[in-house]
Amino acid sequence: MRDIAERLLASTSAAVDAVLAAAHEGAEYRALVEDPQLAAADRHMSKAHFRHWLSATLQNPGARVAPCVDPEVLQFARDLVRRGLDMHDLGSWRGAQHVVWDLWVDACFAATADVEELRDLVKVSERSMVTFIDDSIAALDEYVEQERADLARGANAERHSTVQLLLEGAPIGRALAESRLGYALTGSHVAAIIWSGSTDEAAGLDAVAEAVMRICAAPRRFTLNASATALWVWVPADTVPPAETAEDTLAAYPGIHVAFGRCGRDLDGFRRSHLDAAAAQRLLTRIGSARPVVRYEDVALVSVLTADMAQADQFVTDTLGDLATADPVLRQTVLTYVRERFNGSAAAERMFTHRNTIERRLARADQLLPVPLADNAASVVAALMLVQLRD
Numbered sequence: 001m002r003d004i005a006e007r008l009l010a011s012t013s014a015a016v017d018a019v020l021a022a023a024h025e026g027a028e029y030r031a032l033v034e035d036p037q038l039a040a041a042d043r044h045m046s047k048a049h050f051r052h053w054l055s056a057t058l059q060n061p062g063a064r065v066a067p068c069v070d071p072e073v074l075q076f077a078r079d080l081v082r083r084g085l086d087m088h089d090l091g092s093w094r095g096a097q098h099v100v101w102d103l104w105v106d107a108c109f110a111a112t113a114d115v116e117e118l119r120d121l122v123k124v125s126e127r128s129m130v131t132f133i134d135d136s137i138a139a140l141d142e143y144v145e146q147e148r149a150d151l152a153r154g155a156n157a158e159r160h161s162t163v164q165l166l167l168e169g170a171p172i173g174r175a176l177a178e179s180r181l182g183y184a185l186t187g188s189h190v191a192a193i194i195w196s197g198s199t200d201e202a203a204g205l206d207a208v209a210e211a212v213m214r215i216c217a218a219p220r221r222f223t224l225n226a227s228a229t230a231l232w233v234w235v236p237a238d239t240v241p242p243a244e245t246a247e248d249t250l251a252a253y254p255g256i257h258v259a260f261g262r263c264g265r266d267l268d269g270f271r272r273s274h275l276d277a278a279a280a281q282r283l284l285t286r287i288g289s290a291r292p293v294v295r296y297e298d299v300a301l302v303s304v305l306t307a308d309m310a311q312a313d314q315f316v317t318d319t320l321g322d323l324a325t326a327d328p329v330l331r332q333t334v335l336t337y338v339r340e341r342f343n344g345s346a347a348a349e350r351m352f353t354h355r356n357t358i359e360r361r362l363a364r365a366d367q368l369l370p371v372p373l374a375d376n377a378a379s380v381v382a383a384l385m386l387v388q389l390r391d
Helices: 002-009 012-023 029-033 036-059 071-082 092-111 113-154 155-167 174-181 201-215 245-250 266-287 296-305 309-325 328-339 344-350 356-369 377-390
Strands: 188-196 222-227 230-235 256-260 294-296
Touching: 002 092, 002 222, 012 036, 012 245, 036 071, 036 266, 071 113, 071 201, 155 174, 155 222, 155 266, 174 188, 188 201, 188 266, 201 230, 201 245, 201 256, 222 245, 222 294, 230 266, 245 256, 245 309, 256 266, 266 296, 266 377, 294 344, 296 309, 296 377, 309 328, 309 356, 309 377, 328 344, 328 356, 328 377, 344 356
Parallel strands: 256 294
Antiparallel strands: 188 230, 188 256, 222 230
């Protein structure tokens, strides 16, 4: 058992990937899979449980393993409670257990050919693992119930439940919703999701929310703590700031990202703008982009294209050809030229260069493209935006 535990500890990341792939197959898990913050926390939790049982087995094979109460595990449970989700509703526990057991059994058969020894090894291992999972579920259930009771006593629970009703399009009176949120739902709204990759960077989230309010020229903001590393923000504003302006303002907060939704009006706009921001956030996570600021209106087409990443990669290859790996300045020139409505002079002014330089770059781009830019501009721009986001 020590030998097997030691080998699996060395391959924890690959094993956790297999565990999560199995656990996330259920439709009931969709709410978590589509939220990058919860998905990342779920990975941390799975890894913590996996390593906890293996480490305990390495130290004392076959003994009862105490439940894992790692801080990241408790934070994950707390975030689920804040979202109105339940650990059991997600259905990950048993799916994860089955995959881990398969990995362990394969390792057992590789470790010994002695039938009697193998029988004892499997029996002891199965008892230890099942007991650990049952004890961990019971410990987390107790923690979640306490957290839910604490949350129910605070105004934050009412704000969360009201926002969830609004986002789901459930019937709720405007006056009641506004009184619970302390935020007017009439007029225009711009929603933003602000998040960080770790709790160490999360200290700057509220300062970034304040900065978002300022660059949107809004007099106030409504902020909801979505998790330990994410805020949902709405401001009464008519326009979404340019991504470049937001990036300049937020440069002082490295490691924090902002996704903006499109501007919307009234109750439907409050909902739609947030859903846009969530789609933009998922896009950055899906393609592994480190871009600090993204606006849904800039990446809506790319978001649709990347629903299937394999198809998206093929689309880029087929559309751009050698331009996909060409000088970034060349790719930016093509994007700027199209955005300036195929006006070479305007593109030259935007890029602070001479028009002749723009024309030479465009000619070079046409040589690299499978189909000339003029005949396939929309697809070229979409593919270039995807490449640019990844860069």
